[in-house]
Amino acid sequence: MSDVLTIAMPKGRIFEEAAELLRQAGFQLPPEFDDSRKLIIDVPEEKFRFILAKPMDVPTYVEHGVADLGIAGKDVMLEEERDVYELLDLKISACYLAVAGLPNTKLNDVAPKIATKYPHIAAAYFREQGEQVEIIKLNGSIELAPMIGLADRIVDIVSTGRTLKENGLVEYETIVGITSRLIVNPVSYRMKDERISELVGRLTEVISGEEIRS
Ligand SMILES: Nc1ncnc2c1ncn2[C@@H]1O[C@H](COP(=O)(O)OP(=O)(O)OP(=O)(O)O)[C@@H](O)[C@H]1O
Numbered sequence: 001m002s003d004v005l006t007i008a009m010p011k012g013r014i015f016e017e018a019a020e021l022l023r024q025a026g027f028q029l030p031p032e033f034d035d036s037r038k039l040i041i042d043v044p045e046e047k048f049r050f051i052l053a054k055p056m057d058v059p060t061y062v063e064h065g066v067a068d069l070g071i072a073g074k075d076v077m078l079e080e081e082r083d084v085y086e087l088l089d090l091k092i093s094a095c096y097l098a099v100a101g102l103p104n105t106k107l108n109d110v111a112p113k114i115a116t117k118y119p120h121i122a123a124a125y126f127r128e129q130g131e132q133v134e135i136i137k138l139n140g141s142i143e144l145a146p147m148i149g150l151a152d153r154i155v156d157i158v159s160t161g162r163t164l165k166e167n168g169l170v171e172y173e174t175i176v177g178i179t180s181r182l183i184v185n186p187v188s189y190r191m192k193d194e195r196i197s198e199l200v201g202r203l204t205e206v207i208s209g210e211e212i213r214s
């Protein structure tokens with residue numbers, strides 16, 4: 001078996017913080033890593049192969065074993081429920097999932113509409129609350145839904161709270177806090193345990209150092 005570790009990196013917001021964390025852990029990543037349209041980047045000096053995926057797809061690559069490891073938001077892990085292990089809370093890209101809507105509005109008694117990019121998380125949340133809802137799946141600009149009457153509430157990510165505020169929406173409930181996680185394919189974890197443990201050890205040092213400083 002090759003001793004190269006293939007890591008699925010999420011394109012987009014998490015990427016920069018994840019790359020910074022790897023560098024702080026002492027891994028040498030070339031400049032092209034940060035500014036390239038390539039979807040596969042080999043770093044032979046570190047025996048790493050990076051694949052650049054949509055954040056929601058990272059657990060899929062890891063579950064199928066085409067990536068040994070991946071970096072994914074806890075939101076993605078909860079929504080996708082893939083057969084992978086979560087190794088480490090990287091404590092980056094912090095945000096949370098919340099229920100929001102127009103201010104001073106009560107939920108319909110009969111199947112209120114909930115717009116979200118996270119249909120499984122939203123369905124599970126309202127089931128636990130004992131509320132029957134109709135889920136409407138959207139792919140972005142979720143805040144639009146209550147503003148134009150598509151939905152009574154949204155389930156979406158909040159970070160600074162700016163998007164809710166600027167669109168006149170309020171938060172009703174917090175569902176769960178989110179950070180990014182290091183995930184691993186169960187077979188890779190057994191077969192490449194030495195290299196993976198070394199990576200986890202080095203990342204843990206950086207993460208716990210950050211915690212002590214902050
Ligand atoms: N303000 C935020 N909004 C959305 N995701 C955030 C935010 N802050 C941190 N995150 C994390 O970043 C991940 C999403 O990253 P990003 O927005 O790049 O991807 P995306 O939602 O798939 O975007 P797109 O579909 O527009 O490419 C989430 O899974 C979450 O863990």
Ligand SMILES: O=P(O)(O)OC[C@H]1O[C@H](OP(=O)(O)OP(=O)(O)O)[C@H](O)[C@@H]1O
Nearest residue numbers: 140141142156157158159160161162163
């Ligand atoms: O609390 P804030 O800091 O305002 O961040 C939250 C917003 O950011 C995300 O949207 P994104 O920018 O990914 O755009 P999208 O609507 O296309 O998903 C998320 O879906 C919220 O709309």
